[in-house]
Amino acid sequence: MARTVPARAAAVTGAVVVLFAGLTACSSAEDDTDPDHRSFPLHGRTLTIDSDDSALEIVAAPSHERGSVEVTRWFQGSVAVGEAPEVTWSMRDDRLKLRMHCSGVVANCAAKHRVAVPHGVSVKVVDGDGSVRASGFRDALEIRTGDGSVRVTDTSGPLTLRTDDGSVRAEVSSRRVRAQTKDGSVRLELHAVPDLVDSRSGDGSVTIELPRAEYRVTAETGDGGVDVSVPRDDSSSHVVNARTDDGKVTVRAAN
Structure with missing residues (x-):
């Protein structure tokens, strides 16, 4: 499942790009007032959270939520020239994969995920940047x-x-x-x-x-x-x- 934010396409000179980059404030995932939610089934007693570029909050969930991993995602992003930024999430076996694609001229993106894990599950977190x-x-x-x-x-x-x-x-x-x-x-x-x-x-x-x-x-x-x-x-x-x-x-x- 992917979430895409429309990119702003513009023909700009190199000088304008440099100026725009200097004036643009960094995105904050907390600015997303309508986060996405998704539940992923978990059948085993181990979970690997594999993220490339996101702040992560990992919490142990109440026992009645056993059998599923609950994920909340905040995302803000824009690209002046290039492909629209995109965030994806997927679950295969016991591996939750979180990805963000944000590249181009004046790319400005930020993501945060909150992952609620059932009690009784051992967790390994691998985060490239965050x-x-x-x-x-x-x-x-x-x-x-x-x-x-x-x-x-x-x-x-x-x-x-x-x-x-x-x-x-x-x-x-x-x-x-x-x-x-x-x-x-x-x-x-x-x-x-x-x-x-x-x-x-x-x-x-x-x-x-x-x-x-x-x-x-x-x-x-x-x-x-x-x-x-x-x-x-x-x-x-x-x-x-x-x-x-x-x-x-x-x-x-x-x-």
């Missing part, structure tokens, strides 16, 4: 985005979070958390004593707040300070690794 927000999961959750921030709240299942360019934030009760960014800060607030926390940043600070317990901690930075104030025990089964190439590393007890 921020990802997730909340409410008790099952395994894996999020990877090429360019955008990642934030997870109110979650207790195992977490794997990764972005190439953006910050990572998590306020969760998960027992196993892996968080990585190549360019950005990492901040993890754990509300339950974890078995494993593994956090890394290529360029940015790493901050981990933990419930009071004894931890086996490895904290390293290539350029910056290290502050570990939780009780440490090299034989503890609660393992915390915090590393950054450039920035401060802080491992502390939650207030």
Whole structure:
């Protein structure tokens, strides 16, 4: 299913195009006051959300919605010269595919999707370009985005979070958390004593707040300070690794 926005075709010189590009405000998906809705059947206990260029909000749905994935889509877009912009969505097996095509002279598009997933389903998110927000999961959750921030709240299942360019934030009760960014800060607030926390940043600070317990901690930075104030025990089964190439590393007890 595709949604198409008519393109504005005009014969313009290169100078006019440059001027128009400089004056045109960026589209915001939130400007779409009439979003599209669709329900996709889900027969298994895993879901992959495959998006190329969209902000994503992923939430765990009430149990009575078991068996379907509910998707809401906001979209705004225009192209001065070129093909009309188009957004599509489809479901095959356990893979929800979200795509946006927006190219031409002075192309200006933005999309956002909210995906409600039944409880009892493990979710993997692959987003080429866009921020990802997730909340409410008790099952395994894996999020990877090429360019955008990642934030997870109110979650207790195992977490794997990764972005190439953006910050990572998590306020969760998960027992196993892996968080990585190549360019950005990492901040993890754990509300339950974890078995494993593994956090890394290529360029940015790493901050981990933990419930009071004894931890086996490895904290390293290539350029910056290290502050570990939780009780440490090299034989503890609660393992915390915090590393950054450039920035401060802080491992502390939650207030």
